[in-house]
Amino acid sequence: MRLSRDKNSFKISVGPVHPALKEPIQLNCLIAGEKIKSVDFELSQAHRGIEWIATRRNPIQILYLAERICGICNICHTISFCTAVEKIAGIEVPARAQYVRTMGAELERIHSHLLWAGVAAHELGFDSAMHYTWKAREKVLDVIELLSGNRITKGIPTIGGVRRDFEEKNHAKIIEAVEYYRSVFGKLKAIFLDDPVIKSRTKDIGVLTKKDALTLCAVGPTARASGIARDVRQDEPYAAYPDFGLKAITPDQLTGEIKGDVFDRIVVRLLEVAQSADILEFCVKNMPGGKIVYEEKPIKLLAQLKGVHGEATGRLEAPRGEVFHYVKLVGEESPYSWKVKPPTYSNLLPWIPMLEGEQVADIPIIAASIDPCMSCCNRAVVAENNENVLNHDMLHRLSVEKTENIRGQLA
Amino acid sequence: MALIPLIAAAAIVFGLVLKGIDRIVAARMQARIGPPVTQPFTDIKKLLMKENIVPRNSVPLIFNLMPVIALASALLVILYLPIAGFPPLLEGSGDLVLVLYILIFPSLAMVIGGFASGSPYATVGAQREMVTMMSYEFPLAITAVTTAWLVSSAGHAASFSLYTIATANVWALVGPIGLVGLLLLFIALLFVMPGELAKIPFDSAEAETEIAGGLLVEYSGTNLALFYLTDAVKTVAMASIITAIFLPFSIGPLFGFAGNESIAAEIVFYILKVIAVVFVGTTFARVAIARFRITQIVKVYLGHTTAIALLGLALVTADVLLGGV
Amino acid sequence: MFEMAKELLRQLFKKPATNEFPAKHAPKSVLKLLEKVSKGKARLNPPIPVPEKFRGKIDYDRNKCIGCKLCIKVCPAAAVVFQEKERKIKYICSRCTFCAQCVDVCPVNALTLSNEFLIADYKRD
Structure with missing residues (x-):
């Protein structure tokens, strides 16, 4: 879709470098005064060729590559990849490992949703709320660090289980964090949902109707805010979720109505923080004993995986929506194919009905309301004009030239 | 006249210190440490060292001229204001109405500079700034005119002079109804302050997360430094106007100071008053409220704030006509 | 509100x-x-102590190493390089992602985790 301009409108490009967008994407808006007439966006500004790299690595190495698809929902990509490989090789994951995976994923969900709430507040020019939610987020990071040894990229799941146990001696800390988030939830609710200015800036803004959400295949909190009670953890439970019996969250559980606007997306994410706290508590109370991994020696595992043929998919609910991995193994050291579909990919098209007819001032908050993770969904890059493409050698030459230039100026 | 550079320098330094205090207090409210109080000086030093980039599709003459005009007019306002109870340097050659006019100049210079920079972001910002200006001028004018009229009805000559208003102490001229009215006008003026200074919640003209700095998006180096200084001086000017009209109290007689001691005490008291006004009008407002949309700014200023100001006007009028009941 | x-x-x-x-x-x-x-004229504030399971810079015990190359096989970032002559490895910290997979796989515990994390430097090694 190309934007056509007339006399009364002009084009404004938001991104690829813009203070409101933390990652590169270009939103081309045709505006008349303050009103957005039409929107188009250009994807794939941060292609990293992750899938290509993976076809030159063995499955153990890919674990850490998968973790780096997305900095925030790293454990989801790893578990998703593991699930696919486990399905192909027929590996059964021990029950305790399933619980550890679930807890890791839920800790991450709290972390991701609070991070998002802070970013959303920042887009609204409400930095105090950002600092407050990010202060609250420190607690979950501390717990993740205590349990896994790292704060963000956990490096916990492995094929056939997990690498580090969440021991009983640390469970008191998890329960402490659960209690903390239950107490903080009330305050966050008051700050985000009762503030008159936030209300006026988010209610009836960026509406995504249930019909549009279904046609454009929205996933995760974006879809749930529009009233589609769809959640992989509910529809196709995996790990410890069948024991918990999770119900998908829709905004009417708190507000009594479903509008599908930005406000509803805030409601859904805040409710999910409380739900994650419940799941954590459940996991701590019902944690089974036993092994944490199917095969303790990675080298033995690699040898086993080298002998299997087949293809499988792994899907699970990341904080932003459904993550989908496809893996094909053909009896070689590296997988023949690996395909990743992150949630943002499905949530981008709903941007168009959300943005059209709104004001320029609402672009950042609407764009942020789907919790976009642009670099995650850059699977391909199209070079239309080869003159502008810089390869490794050219970039290297340019940087050497620049260094020489600066050196010359300094001398 | 030799005092002019001195006052200008003092206003700039005081403005930057105010900015430093503002940043620390805001940081503390957000549970952060914040920068050292000298940070604005460091910022200015760095900006002055940086290259001045002029965009290709700008109008260079206007683009480069506007920052100078903005700072000059902001400094000019200072010369018309009674500071710490002393008569302004240019007393007699201009009054409140003139001050209100010159106060528009820096904003206007930014609008023209924004249009001249040829960026769509700056254009959007400039349009928004104009709309904001038009919205807050009305409650500002009501407040100014009401206080001037109140002072004149009390029998003072030259009632539009800020110095007369300051020495007359508006609070002493009214009865209980008028007190409520003046309080409302005071609140209206505090509402206008963040708009005048383009601070959150009324900063949609600059809104860095929406239009990447809006008016200032193309400015860099010395030009940006001049706008930064303009903002600092405008903060002093706006806070001084509010102090002159609504907080004209002096501390000298209270403690029985005299001579030089009294002057020093007045200046310290004035600085404290300005810091208090900046805290309420800018710092607290900008950390406690989210940014308004431009349509909401118009509604807040031409609706709520004007309503408050008009109610204040009515109450003060009633009070004066009823003879201070 | x-x-x-x-x-x-x-x-x-x-x-x-x-x-x-x-x-x-x-x-x-x-x-x-x-x-x-x-x-001793100024004092730096100490960092928060690291947790028990912290994965910091990896310590390499050259004498224990038997040159089995297992760590090279699992390292996702090619941070471990084999030195043919001595039949030992070289650990390149600037490439390391601190996943500790090599520590888990090492049969003779030549690679161990340390608590060191202040590893920013002007030089690559």
Whole structure:
């Protein structure tokens, strides 16, 4: 879709470098005064060729590559990849490992949703709320660090289980964090949902109707805010979720109505923080004993995986929506194919009905309301004009030239 | 006249210190440490060292001229204001109405500079700034005119002079109804302050997360430094106007100071008053409220704030006509 | 309503949440500050102690190493390089992602995790 301009409108490009967008994407808006007439966006500004790299690595190495698809929902990509490989090789994951995976994923969900709430507040020019939610987020990071040894990229799941146990001696800390988030939830609710200015800036803004959400295949909190009670953890439970019996969250559980606007997306994410706290508590109370991994020696595992043929998919609910991995193994050291579909990919098209007819001032908050993770969904890059493409050698030459230039100026 | 550079320098330094205090207090409210109080000086030093980039599709003459005009007019306002109870340097050659006019100049210079920079972001910002200006001028004018009229009805000559208003102490001229009215006008003026200074919640003209700095998006180096200084001086000017009209109290007689001691005490008291006004009008407002949309700014200023100001006007009028009941 | 404003006023009189590591404000010159610290004239605020399972810089015991190359096989970042002549490995810290997979796989415990994380340097090794 190309934007056509007339006399009364002009084009404004938001991104690829813009203070409101933390990652590169270009939103081309045709505006008349303050009103957005039409929107188009250009994807794939941060292609990293992750899938290509993976076809030159063995499955153990890919674990850490998968973790780096997305900095925030790293454990989801790893578990998703593991699930696919486990399905192909027929590996059964021990029950305790399933619980550890679930807890890791839920800790991450709290972390991701609070991070998002802070970013959303920042887009609204409400930095105090950002600092407050990010202060609250420190607690979950501390717990993740205590349990896994790292704060963000956990490096916990492995094929056939997990690498580090969440021991009983640390469970008191998890329960402490659960209690903390239950107490903080009330305050966050008051700050985000009762503030008159936030209300006026988010209610009836960026509406995504249930019909549009279904046609454009929205996933995760974006879809749930529009009233589609769809959640992989509910529809196709995996790990410890069948024991918990999770119900998908829709905004009417708190507000009594479903509008599908930005406000509803805030409601859904805040409710999910409380739900994650419940799941954590459940996991701590019902944690089974036993092994944490199917095969303790990675080298033995690699040898086993080298002998299997087949293809499988792994899907699970990341904080932003459904993550989908496809893996094909053909009896070689590296997988023949690996395909990743992150949630943002499905949530981008709903941007168009959300943005059209709104004001320029609402672009950042609407764009942020789907919790976009642009670099995650850059699977391909199209070079239309080869003159502008810089390869490794050219970039290297340019940087050497620049260094020489600066050196010359300094001398 | 030799005092002019001195006052200008003092206003700039005081403005930057105010900015430093503002940043620390805001940081503390957000549970952060914040920068050292000298940070604005460091910022200015760095900006002055940086290259001045002029965009290709700008109008260079206007683009480069506007920052100078903005700072000059902001400094000019200072010369018309009674500071710490002393008569302004240019007393007699201009009054409140003139001050209100010159106060528009820096904003206007930014609008023209924004249009001249040829960026769509700056254009959007400039349009928004104009709309904001038009919205807050009305409650500002009501407040100014009401206080001037109140002072004149009390029998003072030259009632539009800020110095007369300051020495007359508006609070002493009214009865209980008028007190409520003046309080409302005071609140209206505090509402206008963040708009005048383009601070959150009324900063949609600059809104860095929406239009990447809006008016200032193309400015860099010395030009940006001049706008930064303009903002600092405008903060002093706006806070001084509010102090002159609504907080004209002096501390000298209270403690029985005299001579030089009294002057020093007045200046310290004035600085404290300005810091208090900046805290309420800018710092607290900008950390406690989210940014308004431009349509909401118009509604807040031409609706709520004007309503408050008009109610204040009515109450003060009633009070004066009823003879201070 | 206005819960944030109340919270802000409360926080104004509380200690900031920021961890003052290594110093409250950025010094004018980092090198001069470090010099002062080494002479005992200034003090740096200590970092928060690392947790038990922390994965920091990897220590390599050259004598224990048997050159089995298992660590090279599992390292996702090619941070371990084999030296043909000596039949030992070289650990390149600047490439390491600190996943500790090599530590888990090492049959003779030649690779161990340390608590060291202040590893920024001007030189690559």
